[in-house]
Amino acid sequence: MEQNRIELNRGLAQMLKGGVIMDVTTPEQAKVAEAAGACAVMALERIPAMDPQPAPEQQETQQETDTADPAEQPEQQPADALSFAPPMDSKITQDFSQNTLLYNETTGDWRTHEAVDYEGKSGDAVQAAAAGTVLAVGEDPVLGVYMTISHAQGLTSLYAGLADPCVAEGDAVKQGQKIAVLGEPMPLEEKQGTHLHFSVSENDKAKNPKELY
Numbered sequence: 001m002e003q004n005r006i007e008l009n010r011g012l013a014q015m016l017k018g019g020v021i022m023d024v025t026t027p028e029q030a031k032v033a034e035a036a037g038a039c040a041v042m043a044l045e046r047i048p049a050m051d052p053q054p055a056p057e058q059q060e061t062q063q064e065t066d067t068a069d070p071a072e073q074p075e076q077q078p079a080d081a082l083s084f085a086p087p088m089d090s091k092i093t094q095d096f097s098q099n100t101l102l103y104n105e106t107t108g109d110w111r112t113h114e115a116v117d118y119e120g121k122s123g124d125a126v127q128a129a130a131a132g133t134v135l136a137v138g139e140d141p142v143l144g145v146y147m148t149i150s151h152a153q154g155l156t157s158l159y160a161g162l163a164d165p166c167v168a169e170g171d172a173v174k175q176g177q178k179i180a181v182l183g184e185p186m187p188l189e190e191k192q193g194t195h196l197h198f199s200v201s202e203n204d205k206a207k208n209p210k211e212l213y
Contacts, residue, residue: 084212
């Protein structure tokens with residue numbers, strides 16, 4: 001027993017040689033004591049275990065666009081999306097009517113009207129409603145001077161009651177480009193006075209032009 005105490009004292013003396021013993025109560029104090037050169041550290045109370053440092057958060061490996069719900073992605077317009085606009089900036093004198101008969105003053109009967117008529121006077125500019133290619137320019141007993149333009153998506157536009165066409169068959173036109181001016185009214189609607197008779201067909205079936213604006 002005495003021999004053990006002697007050995008302990010010798011060990012303690014060796015620890016004290018060139019250093020100090022510091023009492024601490026927390027892990028942080030123990031680190032400070034060790035950094036200050038303490039040869040031994042004594043805990044007055046039990047020092048709690050050091051909490052491990054949290055691991056750095058794992059970085060995202062995918063872009064948000066890869067994980068986003070497809071339903072939340074903005075709808076993209078197709079590159080060849082077709083835009084239509086009225087061929088004249090004027091009042092509509094007779095609207096499209098495919099299911100209801102309208103009275104025609106020139107013929108004196110009731111019939112459908114698969115077109116939109118725009119008010120105007122002789123010489124007023126007529127514009128291409130959409131980009132396309134001129135299919136035909138001519139004169140007809142029913143339509144008078146007319147023009148047809150082929151567009152994408154199976155659409156064709158017709159302009160009647162024209163004069164002085166500015167473009168010819170096969171020409172490419174842009175939306176809003178002047179293609180002619182108003183002239184004599186089309187014979188089928190002569191009593192309505194000078195106006196543009198404008199119609200659109202989709203795969204050879206009549207379509208209300210205003211649905212495209």
